[in-house]
Amino acid sequence: MTLSTVDTADQVRSRVQPAMRALLDRLDQRNRLVAGYQIGFWDADGEPAEAGGKGLRPALALLSARAAGAPLDLAVPAAVSVELVHTFSLLHDDLIDADTERRHRPTAWAVFGPGPALLAGDALQSLAYDVLIDAPNGGAATRRLGAAVARLTAGQAADLEFEGREAVGLDECLRMAADKTGALISCACTLGALICGAPADLVAGLSRFGEQIGLAFQLVDDLLGIWGEPERTGKPVGSDLAARKWTVPTVRAATSDTPAGREFALRYREKAGADEGELARLIELSGAREWTTQYASRRVRSAISGLDRLELPEDVRRELANLAVRVVGRDH
Template identity: 55%
Template sequence: MTALVPPALPAARELVGPALRAAVDLLDPVTRRVAAYHLGWTDHEGRPADGGGKALRPALAVLSSRAAGAAPDLPAAAAVELVHAFSLLHDDIMDGDRTRRHRPAAWTLFGRAEAILAGDALLALAGELLAGAGTPGHLQVARAVGVATRRLIAGQAADLEFERRTEVSLAECLRMSSDKTGALLSCACAAGALAAGAPPGLTGALAAFGAEAGLAFQLVDDLLGIWGTPETTGKPVLSDLRAGKKTLPVVAALTGGTPAGARLSGLLARPGPLPEDGLDEAARLVEEAGGRAWAEAEAKHRLDVAHRHLADADLPPAVRAEFLEVAAFITTRDH
């Protein structure tokens, strides 16, 4: 059953959308066209379209402002979404993914170089927005965004390195996922409160909540990357196995000490990409070796830890409930 989208997500999309569009309008026409397509606002000809992502990170940033008793901080919310959009543009090129959100990935239509430049531009816009806000709180957000971006890049570098290695430990894979996904979600959860000058106890609790929710998000993403349906994920079936990704379910299966894990290791060690029947066999072995069950249980565990970080935080009960609603969506979504 498809998880219901929490109201905080479409509300954030409507609230932060104008700030994002105003920022992208600052770009040159060529780069703006690529960015607008990637963000789901236009088709490849520049005609208006109704698409885009879940607005998860802007929603968390808006809730973060409300947690501190402040109005939504649009520069902070827009900045974390711009960083996320930058990362996806580059990620699709590095992974060779030709589809993003049920449409051709931007690089397949506009070219690799053009997509790289558009990603660079979106990252630059995030910094420009925060610098333009000019408050001490926004300086704190800018520093947090910089750290999160550096960690995101480190996680992506590790992800690429793991594809070339025959052995990867589960601890390494968890650290990679924490950097690649958890760091920016953690930043989003603290950004609004940081901009409002909230006390460290609150910003720390929100950041810790986001870090654990981010790992849960990546675990679900990894499950969908093997067993998700293309109609909902917008990506081909078995896409992560096809790309040779050492994702968390795969590494859990490989390091679990089971006969199925040993057979999986031998299958993945064969030179060249796996044929289609080999991909089906690999998915079956990941499940037989316990990788799927471990990832599902670990996602629930990370969500439980995230809940505990919010339990004693000093924030309005209604905002806490909305944070938890978003976290529940993270672990029950199908796309």
């Protein structure tokens, strides 16, 4: 089950995925194979497979067109482009983090090698701009996507830089999370509306909604990286703790000024002497797990409240609100 509502998920499968498959045919065979494997269209030998992923970003792009009162067909390029950029970011992210498993199977770089995974990601980003620039109001939409990619890569760079530091502040960690994940989700909430020529105040309101749920999404990802069940998440649990990555729960614990938080900070900086289970226990005792959960919930409530100030069709308002609630309630 994807994060999007059933009807919108059906639209992603019936409209967006076929368009993505057609676009992959523009690539050379090597990049096409790696890119399609990452999306889940086929296995490492090119045999058909069922696409994975949550479908959140393309669903938001479709909903943003409906928010503007436009037909969904106009928003398909927006939905395709944002999902291609998301896939490019995952290809690079897995390589940067040396993750060997995603969605219950080996990551693309682990199968094809670092170079092919990197190049396939580059090829997908190029396709994303190509499909968007040719759409109505494509110039504005492409600039918006480019700005989101700039923030995404800045967030990834900050995430990587944090790994070499003994301490990270909570505010800068939240900014990193907002850039790394919130920027593209916020962009997805605007692209369909931009293509359809929506009023500026509606586009801005949808952007704020996406920014809030995007940050919440990343915080839930951080929590699942520590306490999620691998059979649900499709990734090994505890890898962030083993690598001593700074995420919102770990930073909150280390800066909590509680006995458990001080002990956690000491052990985390030592990079030895405590296994992932003990570190997770200290995070929870410090109150950081609960704090992160509640912070994500507040962001979602704020996002939903913001929808009330926008002129939206009621069915779209309801779908966006339901989707936001699912962001914090998910287990994968």
